[in-house]
Amino acid sequence: MDGLELRLDPTLMPQQAAVISHRQIVAVRVLQLPSQDLYAALARERENNPAFEAEERETCHHCGAGLDAPGRPCGVCGALPASADGRHDDYYESAERGTTAQGEDGAGDPLLRVAGGEGRGEGLLRLLSASVRQEDAPIAEYLVGSLDHHGYLPESIIEDAAVAVVCSPRRVEHVLDVLQRMDPPGIGARGARECLLIQLRHVREAGRPRPLAEALVLDHLHALAFRHFREVARAVGETPKAVEAEWQYIRTHLHPYPAHGFDPDAGELSAAAVSVRPDVVIRRRGEGFEAEVVERQRFDLHVNREYHWARKHVGELGCSDAERQHIRGFVEQAQSFIAALRQRWDTMQRVSDALIDLQRDFLLYGQSALKPLTRADVAKKVGLHESTVSRATDGKFALLPNGRTIPFDDFFDSSLPVKKALRELIASESARRPFSDEQLARLLARRGFSIARRTIAKYREEENILPSRLRRCRVDAEPTVKARELVASGAR
Numbered sequence: 177m178d179g180l181e182l183r184l185d186p187t188l189m190p191q192q193a194a195v196i197s198h199r200q201i202v203a204v205r206v207l208q209l210p211s212q213d214l215y216a217a218l219a220r221e222r223e224n225n226p227a228f229e230a231e232e233r234e235t236c237h238h239c240g241a242g243l244d245a246p247g248r249p250c251g252v253c254g255a256l257p258a259s260a261d262g263r264h265d266d267y268y269e270s271a272e273r274g275t276t277a278q279g280e281d282g283a284g285d286p287l288l289r290v291a292g293g294e295g296r297g298e299g300l301l302r303l304l305s306a307s308v309r310q311e312d313a314p315i316a317e318y319l320v321g322s323l324d325h326h327g328y329l330p331e332s333i334i335e336d337a338a339v340a341v342v343c344s345p346r347r348v349e350h351v352l353d354v355l356q357r358m359d360p361p362g363i364g365a366r367g368a369r370e371c372l373l374i375q376l377r378h379v380r381e382a383g384r385p386r387p388l389a390e391a392l393v394l395d396h397l398h399a400l401a402f403r404h405f406r407e408v409a410r411a412v413g414e415t416p417k418a419v420e421a422e423w424q425y426i427r428t429h430l431h432p433y434p435a436h437g438f439d440p441d442a443g444e445l446s447a448a449a450v451s452v453r454p455d456v457v458i459r460r461r462g463e464g465f466e467a468e469v470v471e472r473q474r475f476d477l478h479v480n481r482e483y484h485w486a487r488k489h490v491g492e493l494g495c496s497d498a499e500r501q502h503i504r505g506f507v508e509q510a511q512s513f514i515a516a517l518r519q520r521w522d523t524m525q526r527v528s529d530a531l532i533d534l535q536r537d538f539l540l541y542g543q544s545a546l547k548p549l550t551r552a553d554v555a556k557k558v559g560l561h562e563s564t565v566s567r568a569t570d571g572k573f574a575l576l577p578n579g580r581t582i583p584f585d586d587f588f589d590s591s592l593p594v595k596k597a598l599r600e601l602i603a604s605e606s607a608r609r610p611f612s613d614e615q616l617a618r619l620l621a622r623r624g625f626s627i628a629r630r631t632i633a634k635y636r637e638e639e640n641i642l643p644s645r646l647r648r649c650r651v652d653a654e655p656t657v658k659a660r661e662l663v664a665s666g667a668r
Contacts, residue, residue: 206516210571227483228510231476240453242474303579315351327363327435358579362434388422454575467528472521523568530557610644
């Protein structure tokens with residue numbers, strides 16, 4: 177090692193390293209909290225930190241936003257507050273009102289009921305009218321006025337409304353479809369069967385389809401009520417155990433009376449129909465849309481005045497070191513928490529505004545117009561990291577202009593349009609020659625979806641759709657099942 181000289185130089189060289197402050201850590205944790213966990217964190221902070229104050233306004237029963245003026249409509253979603261006797265005006269209509277209306281001239285006219293009931297149903301009517309064309313507003317008024325205290329409409333509602341409003345039945349059907357897509361799920365149904373099917377459609381559109389439950393409700397509801405699981409299982413080609421399990425799902429997850437969630441007289445049924453509270457409300461504004469973060473309207477946050485004054489004048493008060501540490505610690509903790517909350521709301525606002533721009537067609541035309549979108553796309557638009565966008569949307573919900581409350585994840589599911597097209601193709605296929613996965617891939621390519629055959633199989637499984645050979649076998653077996661039913665009925 178001749179000529180090689182080792183030398184240690186103690187000179188310090190400047191280096192850059194990322195250091196995360198305490199405030200940033202708090203902001204990250206607060207951002208990712210679902211709303212219920214955030215409310216619990218707020219309560220804990222208020223209890224444990226005397227320097228932190230959070231005044232909570234009276235809240236809207238529909239979206240959870242704070243109400244600036246009690247007794248007036250919510251400034252965020254437009255819903256009317258609960259009436260003085262505790263009943264919610266959005267969906268509740270008392271039996272006494274119905275009796276009074278029946279006894280007057282024009283008895284049973286729902287337009288008279290709407291006109292005569294100050295505030296009754298106005299929240300729902302406002303949402304429905306905002307979701308249909310202006311010329312269809314009288315139809316919306318007629319439908320809302322025809323709802324009974326269960327949230328049901330009469331079987332003849334389409335014909336009745338067409339005659340009363342002087343329009344085509346097709347226009348009534350369109351407005352009725354919009355109404356039935358609103359919350360609570362099942363509102364506007366024409367009986368218990370349709371109510372349950374509407375709720376199952378909501379479940380399907382949320383990406384958790386229950387095809388067996390839909391088949392049972394559609395064709396075998398009466399038999400299931402008497403627990404005839406074996407007979408129903410033979411009819412649908414399933415095991416009695418599978419039928420019973422699906423029946424338990426129907427009993428525990430669906431609710432036959434949607435308006436009871438807004439009717440305190442319904443007792444234990446109320447909890448079943450209450451919808452998820454949204455974190456963000458998206459509403460129409462002129463030709464466009466705007467988003468409102470609910471929490472921002474609900475809480476008024478500030479540092480306690482006495483602690484704030486003491487923090488500024490701590491050197492003049494002659495406090496001990498422990499007292500100074502107490503004041504500084506609590507004030508800085510409160511300031512960090514408040515800053516984290518405001519940063520959470522600003523981030524959610526920016527992400528919501530970006531989603532409105534990127535998914536405008538989805539807001540206008542529904543799920544079929546959903547564009548493939550990733551959180552990275554949103555992050556690029558708003559200038560944030562993808563992980564920040566994920567924390568701002570995970571476990572959070574948005575109330576759409578059509579009255580539906582959906583998880584933010586629905587904005588990013590790029591497979592939804594493909595799955596919808598896949599279901600449409602399979603619904604239109606020949607009963608004896610169903611499409612193979614390879615044929616489905618080619619047909620979807622013609623619609624603009626470039627999907628591999630293996631992906632088709634994956635989507636099929638997620639939608640609970642059988643392979644082509646089993647779809648063919650099942651269709652071929654149906655005449656036999658129907659023949660057995662005809663023989664059985666003839667024997668009786």
